[in-house]
Amino acid sequence: MRDRIRKLIAERKVVAVDVDTLxxxxxxxxxxxxxxxSIQFMLALEDEFDIEFPERMLTRKTFVSIESxxxxxAELIGEQV
Amino acid sequence: xxxxxxxxxxxxxxPIGAKAFLDQLFTAGVLTETGVDGLxxxxxxxxxVIERFEALVTRYAGADKAERIHFPPGxxxxxxxxxxxxxxxxxxxxxxxxxxxxxxxxxxLLQMLANGEDWTELQQATDxxxxxxxxxPLYPTVAKRGPMPEGGVxxxxxxxxxxxxxxxxxxxxxxxxxxxxxxxxxxxxxxxFRESWLERGPELIRSLGLSCEIDLANDPFFGRAGKMLAxxxxxxxxxxxxxxxxxxxxPTACLSFNYHQDHFGTLWGIQQADxxxxxxxxxxxxxxxxxxxxxxxxxxxxxxxxxxxxxxLWG
Numbered sequence: 493m494r495d496r497i498r499k500l501i502a503e504r505k506v507v508a509v510d511v512d513t514l515x516x517x518x519x520x521x522x523x524x525x526x527x528x529x530s531i532q533f534m535l536a537l538e539d540e541f542d543i544e545f546p547e548r549m550l551t552r553k554t555f556v557s558i559e560s561x562x563x564x565x566a567e568l569i570g571e572q573v
Numbered sequence: 574x575x576x577x578x579x580x581x582x583x584x585x586x587x588p589i590g591a592k593a594f595l596d597q598l599f600t601a602g603v604l605t606e607t608g609v610d611g612l613x614x615x616x617x618x619x620x621x622v623i624e625r626f627e628a629l630v631t632r633y634a635g636a637d638k639a640e641r642i643h644f645p646p647g648x649x650x651x652x653x654x655x656x657x658x659x660x661x662x663x664x665x666x667x668x669x670x671x672x673x674x675x676x677x678x679x680x681x682l683l684q685m686l687a688n689g690e691d692w693t694e695l696q697q698a699t700d701x702x703x704x705x706x707x708x709x710p711l712y713p714t715v716a717k718r719g720p721m722p723e724g725g726v727x728x729x730x731x732x733x734x735x736x737x738x739x740x741x742x743x744x745x746x747x748x749x750x751x752x753x754x755x756x757x758x759x760x761x762x763x764x765x766f767r768e769s770w771l772e773r774g775p776e777l778i779r780s781l782g783l784s785c786e787i788d789l790a791n792d793p794f795f796g797r798a799g800k801m802l803a804x805x806x807x808x809x810x811x812x813x814x815x816x817x818x819x820x821x822x823x824p825t826a827c828l829s830f831n832y833h834q835d836h837f838g839t840l841w842g843i844q845q846a847d848x849x850x851x852x853x854x855x856x857x858x859x860x861x862x863x864x865x866x867x868x869x870x871x872x873x874x875x876x877x878x879x880x881x882x883x884x885x886l887w888g
Contacts, residue, residue, distance in 0.1 A: 527805050527836075528660065531798040550801040552808045 725758020
């Protein structure tokens with residue numbers, strides 16, 4: 493799942509740096525993720541994984557790193573099962 | 574002399590509800606109904622209170638030496654389009670439309686009007702939108718001046734602003750005035766500016782015999798995406814409001830203190846002296862809201878307001 497997230501970050505030019513320079517715990521906001529870009533990214537993640545982030549997850553903390561995104565998506569997919 | 578009988582002032586304790594307060598304002602002639610919610614005439618007393626309050630704000634800000642610049646309540650449509658306002662607040666924006674047809678269209682328009690049909694389809698969008706916040710036309714103006722001087726800049730703004738949110742809460746008008754100070758400079762400079770107003774704001778309001786509190790806030794961003802913007806804004810402590818109990822259970826935001834980070838600096842290309850994107854912050858005074866708080870707490874007759882309050886405003 494983390495590879496798919498990385499691929500999306502690269503495709504959508506979500507951050508200002510090369511995605512390969514990011515670790516799973518790198519702060520995406522520090523890497524150039526803006527407020528507006530984070531919304532586009534959130535919608536792209538919903539499309540890619542066929543999920544809908546509930547309001548409680550629509551926070552900076554959810555999208556701060558590849559690891560945190562992975563954790564949130566896993567939780568949502570888990571809920572669907 | 575402070576001998577006015579207190580009975581002349583209706584009880585201002587506790588929430589009476591927005592609609593009841595609006596009716597009180599109409600009955601007392603402080604506001605005049607127009608038939609559209611959020612669009613009211615203002616009495617001479619109401620206007621004078623706003624003038625006096627503004628003079629008080631200027632006294633508090635005097636030493637800061639701001640450059641005063643006033644824009645009209647309409648601004649260029651392309652400026653609003655670029656500002657990002659439509660991403661965040663499409664529901665509040667107002668675009669001015671006009672008739673641009675020929676004589677045949679005019680005849681059609683009059684016919685539709687006479688038939689009680691919707692004639693507005695014969696109107697087209699102009700280059701003008703209604704200003705949603707006093708500072709919106711400022712940023713491109715500052716950007717055009719080139720890199721800022723060392724130490725940044727400070728502006729004193731005022732405009733009628735439009736927000737499409739018809740309501741019978743007098744504190745939520747569709748057309749209202751906003752006085753603003755906008756600081757543009759380094760992150761340290763603009764944060765220090767905001768801190769100074771977070772201290773001065775409550776002091777100023779309390780000097781008018783009004784109770785208030787400062788609280789973390791967020792803008793009413795549109796939709797689910799907006800929920801995320803709002804959460805981001807709160808998480809980062811970018812917006813604070815000064816709240817005064819007026820007519821509702823919840824107190825009313827009368828001043829706001831906003832740190833935009835480098836959002837407008839990057840968007841419009843405003844540079845600090847060293848070429849880095851400028852940061853900005855503003856303090857906004859909702860002039861009608863402050864006036865409404867004063868009328869609510871001190872009564873509908875300005876002459877009967879407590880001497881201490883009159884002394885601060887009329888000096």
